[in-house]
Amino acid sequence: MIETAEQGAPGRITEDRIRVLPNAVVVLDGVTSRTRPPDRNGGWYASKLADELARLMDADTPLTELLTQAIENLVAAHGLVRGDSPAATAAMVRWDDKTVDALVLCDTPVVAFGRTTEVVEDTRLADLRPDPDILRWKNKPGGYWVAEADPEAGRQALTATWDRESIEKVVVATDGVSCGVSEYGLFSWEELAELPLGEVLRRIREAERGDSEHERWPRYKTHDDQAIARITA
Numbered sequence: 001m002i003e004t005a006e007q008g009a010p011g012r013i014t015e016d017r018i019r020v021l022p023n024a025v026v027v028l029d030g031v032t033s034r035t036r037p038p039d040r041n042g043g044w045y046a047s048k049l050a051d052e053l054a055r056l057m058d059a060d061t062p063l064t065e066l067l068t069q070a071i072e073n074l075v076a077a078h079g080l081v082r083g084d085s086p087a088a089t090a091a092m093v094r095w096d097d098k099t100v101d102a103l104v105l106c107d108t109p110v111v112a113f114g115r116t117t118e119v120v121e122d123t124r125l126a127d128l129r130p131d132p133d134i135l136r137w138k139n140k141p142g143g144y145w146v147a148e149a150d151p152e153a154g155r156q157a158l159t160a161t162w163d164r165e166s167i168e169k170v171v172v173a174t175d176g177v178s179c180g181v182s183e184y185g186l187f188s189w190e191e192l193a194e195l196p197l198g199e200v201l202r203r204i205r206e207a208e209r210g211d212s213e214h215e216r217w218p219r220y221k222t223h224d225d226q227a228i229a230r231i232t233a
Contacts, residue, residue, distance in 0.1 A: 001232045005197035009176070009223040010205075015043035016174050016227035017088075019050045024094040025229045026053050029108055029174040031087040031146060040078075045086035048074055049147055053092065063092050063103035068154030071147055080149035082139070087148035090157065091172045093231060100167050105157040106146045109178050112162055113169040113193050120160045121178075169193050170231045176224035180204045183217055193230070201226050 002025060008014030015030030028050055030042025052070040067090060074080060089106035102110040102120050109121035124144035128137050137143030145156040171193055177200065180186045184207050192200060208223050 003197055003230045003232075004228065005201055006225075006227040007201060008225050009221070012225075013043065014225040014227070015041065015046055016176070016225040017043070017046040017050045018227050018229055019054050020229070021054055021057055023059065023096060024057050024092060025172060025231060026050050026057075027091045027108055027172040027174060027227055027229055028147075029089040029106075029176075029225065029227070031089070040086055042086045042088060045074075045147075046088040048078070049088055049090070053090075057094070059094075059096055063094065063101055063159060064154055064157050066154075067092070067103065067105065067147065067157055068151045071149070071154055072151040075149050075151070082149040085149040087138075087146045089174065090147045093170050093172055093229075095164060095231075098164055100162045100164055100170065102160045102162075102170070103157050104159075105153060106144060107175040107178070109173060110160070111171045111173075111189050111193075112160070112167050113171075113190070114162070114166045117189050118160065118162070119189065120158055121182075122158050164233075168233055171228065172231075173228040174225065176226040177201065177204065177228045179217075179219075179224070180207070183219075197228055197230060200228065 002020050004018050017028045019026040028046040030046035032042040052073055056066050089108040091108040091110050092103040094101045104110050104120045104122045106122050107125050112118045128134055139150045145153045147153050
């Protein structure tokens with residue numbers, strides 16, 4: 001069973017994207033470039049990347065190679081320029097009868113639940129956030145990586161593989177949802193695996209409205225787009 005829930009930040013159209021495939025789930029969080037026109041925003045890029053990943057998805061190719069190829073194809077098809085393109089975080093989960101594979105690039109974690117809880121998260125962006133000029137570290141060695149116009153980002157993604165029989169559930173969430181665990185402490189990952197997804201989104205929004213001045217939880221904006229997928233064996 002695959003459940004999903006998503007909504008944009010109040011007053012805006014979401015730039016998060018979810019694609020549910022027969023043997024995989026793709027979750028992306030679009031990032032709008034400061035210099036790109038409105039028709040090529042983060043939502044546009046996330047949609048194009050999601051469609052390309054869905055087209056390329058197979059049972060055998062390593063997920064890093066799929067992401068690398070998808071980025072390369074978008075660069076060729078749309079003339080995207082490194083450093084001057086919209087972008088997206090990326091997370092994928094793919095399964096067959098024997099294994100479950102996961103990929104994470106930037107701050108969209110994958111969490112697997114079985115005998116233990118295993119969190120696959122890319123903290124490279126969070127580790128650099130004290131830097132006021134954080135964009136200077138984008139897609140550079142020693143910095144953070146995000147899907148944009150540089151195929152090398154796909155090779156820099158984090159991956160994990162588990163035996164299918166050991167996994168009961170997998171959750172994939174953009175940072176507008178994972179913040180409920182990692183930043184706000186509203187619930188644990190284990191609680192997130194069980195709660196109705198609509199309730200998860202509602203409780204996060206409620207907490208953010210109660211901290212509209214960003215005093216309890218310092219952050220750049222009051223609300224973010226939200227997207228979550230939960231896969232149950």
